[in-house]
Amino acid sequence: MPQIHPTFRSRQRRPAFEAVATFAIIAALLYLGAGIIVPVVLATLLAFALTPLVTWLNRRLHLPDPMAVILAVLLAASVLGGFVFLAGIQVARLAQELPAYQQTISAKIEGLQESLGGSVLLDRINNTIGDLSQQLSGPEEGEALPRGEPVPVTISNEIGPMGILTSVLGSIIGPVATVAIVTVFLIFLLMGRADLQERFIRLVGGGGYSKTNMAIADASKRVGRYLLIQLSINVTYGFIFGVGLWLIGVPSAVLWGLLIILFRYIPFVGALIIAVVPFMLAFAVDPGWNMLLMSVGLFLVLDLTTANAVEPRLYGSSTGVSAIAILLSAMFWATLWGPIGLILATPMTVCLVVIGRHLPQFQFLETLLGSEPVLSPPERLYQRMLKGDAEDAIDMTDEYVEEHGAGQYLREVMLPALHLANRELSDRPEALHQRRQLVQSFEAVLEEIAEADHTEHSNVLLVGGRSEIDECAARLLAITLDDAGVGSTVLPPVAVRQEAIGRLDLDGVDLVTLVFLGAVNRAQTRYVSRRIHRMAPRVKVVVCALSDEQRGETIETLHIDAIYRSMGDAVEGIADSANWLDKPPRGEPGKTRPFAGAGRGDDALGRAVQQVADSFAVPVATINLIEDERHMEEEDAFRLTRLVVDTGEPLVIHSETPNPLVGDNAYLQTNGVDLYAGAPLTLADGRCVGALVLLDYEPRAFSEDDVARLKEAAEDLVRRFAGI
Numbered sequence: 164m165p166q167i168h169p170t171f172r173s174r175q176r177r178p179a180f181e182a183v184a185t186f187a188i189i190a191a192l193l194y195l196g197a198g199i200i201v202p203v204v205l206a207t208l209l210a211f212a213l214t215p216l217v218t219w220l221n222r223r224l225h226l227p228d229p230m231a232v233i234l235a236v237l238l239a240a241s242v243l244g245g246f247v248f249l250a251g252i253q254v255a256r257l258a259q260e261l262p263a264y265q266q267t268i269s270a271k272i273e274g275l276q277e278s279l280g281g282s283v284l285l286d287r288i289n290n291t292i293g294d295l296s297q298q299l300s301g302p303e304e305g306e307a308l309p310r311g312e313p314v315p316v317t318i319s320n321e322i323g324p325m326g327i328l329t330s331v332l333g334s335i336i337g338p339v340a341t342v343a344i345v346t347v348f349l350i351f352l353l354m355g356r357a358d359l360q361e362r363f364i365r366l367v368g369g370g371g372y373s374k375t376n377m378a379i380a381d382a383s384k385r386v387g388r389y390l391l392i393q394l395s396i397n398v399t400y401g402f403i404f405g406v407g408l409w410l411i412g413v414p415s416a417v418l419w420g421l422l423i424i425l426f427r428y429i430p431f432v433g434a435l436i437i438a439v440v441p442f443m444l445a446f447a448v449d450p451g452w453n454m455l456l457m458s459v460g461l462f463l464v465l466d467l468t469t470a471n472a473v474e475p476r477l478y479g480s481s482t483g484v485s486a487i488a489i490l491l492s493a494m495f496w497a498t499l500w501g502p503i504g505l506i507l508a509t510p511m512t513v514c515l516v517v518i519g520r521h522l523p524q525f526q527f528l529e530t531l532l533g534s535e536p537v538l539s540p541p542e543r544l545y546q547r548m549l550k551g552d553a554e555d556a557i558d559m560t561d562e563y564v565e566e567h568g569a570g571q572y573l574r575e576v577m578l579p580a581l582h583l584a585n586r587e588l589s590d591r592p593e594a595l596h597q598r599r600q601l602v603q604s605f606e607a608v609l610e611e612i613a614e615a616d617h618t619e620h621s622n623v624l625l626v627g628g629r630s631e632i633d634e635c636a637a638r639l640l641a642i643t644l645d646d647a648g649v650g651s652t653v654l655p656p657v658a659v660r661q662e663a664i665g666r667l668d669l670d671g672v673d674l675v676t677l678v679f680l681g682a683v684n685r686a687q688t689r690y691v692s693r694r695i696h697r698m699a700p701r702v703k704v705v706v707c708a709l710s711d712e713q714r715g716e717t718i719e720t721l722h723i724d725a726i727y728r729s730m731g732d733a734v735e736g737i738a739d740s741a742n743w744l745d746k747p748p749r750g751e752p753g754k755t756r757p758f759a760g761a762g763r764g765d766d767a768l769g770r771a772v773q774q775v776a777d778s779f780a781v782p783v784a785t786i787n788l789i790e791d792e793r794h795m796e797e798e799d800a801f802r803l804t805r806l807v808v809d810t811g812e813p814l815v816i817h818s819e820t821p822n823p824l825v826g827d828n829a830y831l832q833t834n835g836v837d838l839y840a841g842a843p844l845t846l847a848d849g850r851c852v853g854a855l856v857l858l859d860y861e862p863r864a865f866s867e868d869d870v871a872r873l874k875e876a877a878e879d880l881v882r883r884f885a886g887i
Contacts, residue, residue, distance in 0.1 A: 206348030253418030541579035788853035799830035
């Protein structure tokens, strides 16, 4: 067994160590620099919220930018000051009313004690509360101290006016300084927002101005929208909560409505933290229990309605952050910055997710914190089938089919999932268990999605080219053929192996299709085609190659009758071939396919086509057949032929007056075609196999008589060269 050099192992561990070390250093800097960083972050978030107001003042009232900034900041400060003033009044009033509730609390506790039969626990609580109260209040005046107890000694230090002033200033100078710093930062951020944006683009963008500008705009929009919506929800929540408490009779209802507006910025638990206080007041004020029960009921109804019905509808995808990311970020920022970190957690996480969405070097942030699925629907389906979780795969299938339909699910989810399986799961024995588990889950999902039972019919055989995954693709093709009205039988790859192909029942079979998701096995395909044509000369062998690998393979290199490059082309071609039950045996003398060679050679058909061009005085006349592989590769030209075949009517397109059925066609535009005139080539049995087409590179008229002449020329070619 080869040995791994220690240097190589250290190189493998180095990126992980560097990532952990970088995270630790950043966390330490955030913790130690909280005094500087927190005001800056607060000012930045407020700038996001006030930028729309400043822009409105600039554009609508035509105020200069400095005046608009100052006015916006003053309005925000007025709202905050009014909030603090109302809260202060309510706190002072509550402080005056609290002593009046002491008797009610004591009576209610005594009632609980009686109802519980003199609970020992309540007795101990009352005794403990009484002892603590006595110790804190000290002995009353004139009361003798117990004998033997030491005489308490009190050291008194009178505090002068300067000490009181210093104590008061020390308690208020910190918050006032923080508010002042945030205000100054906010004004400068709003006034210099354009310059700061340019510097950020230069610093982070690395020349990608478009992506960086998009990231800034997206972050500003999401964070600003989140802050404004949350403010609206919190104000409405607080108003309803305060009015409800007032109607119930809880004291200081306005205060609790105001405080819950602020505390709801703390994720998950903010509203509950402040709601506990009015619950305690309801317990203290009301001798009964109605006030407490109604207060709790009001909170539960309001909070559950807001969290489960209002916020998901209003927020939508405005944040783009998952719930678990919000919870983790709240814990992280609260650990670093305390209560203010709880308030800042969600907006900062939104900014990180937006940066990760638009800047490739930070894409891991969106993966870790974003709410969008990190796996595409095909990847999610493949992952569930790979681990054998058929139930979850079926649930995901039902949701997608209900929204988009079964056909789209087959094309855009199940087939790409099989492509993933084909790329990852080799056909070696060690991957056999995973392939079988995936196939079992795939069959369970396919049974769920199929609207009706698969109709097996021996006229068409679909065979997996190499492995079980190719067989799964063949089953998808069979379901799609069912929708097109063509029954088929699906066989595993072993059915055409050398040891089993001799026992293949080809009675009544008209078409054998080999389905490959990966590279086409040229040797195996040639062998199968040779053996089947030897066993049943009338049977056509085609290949459905659903991958871009080996695009150079053709019907000549594979010795087959047709090759289809997509599921849609395969369905269309197989459906047409399955209906041609009267086709000639392969290689039967004297019998050829209709318009063999398509008139491109110097044979009788080629000379007849040239005579048609000369009679119309156009430079090019050609026969385009819907089964011609070379013509099918030119998608835009083939689309015109298909339109002629489907309608069964001539098609005339002038460059100056485009046909409404066609619109802009790349084939005509890139080749400079000014006139396109095509007439259907309809055989005696009613089958339309292609079109006789005239092309002219100069503008010219094409009258109704010309259309009639072109139809006659097409009918003449059918009579002369469409022998079967």
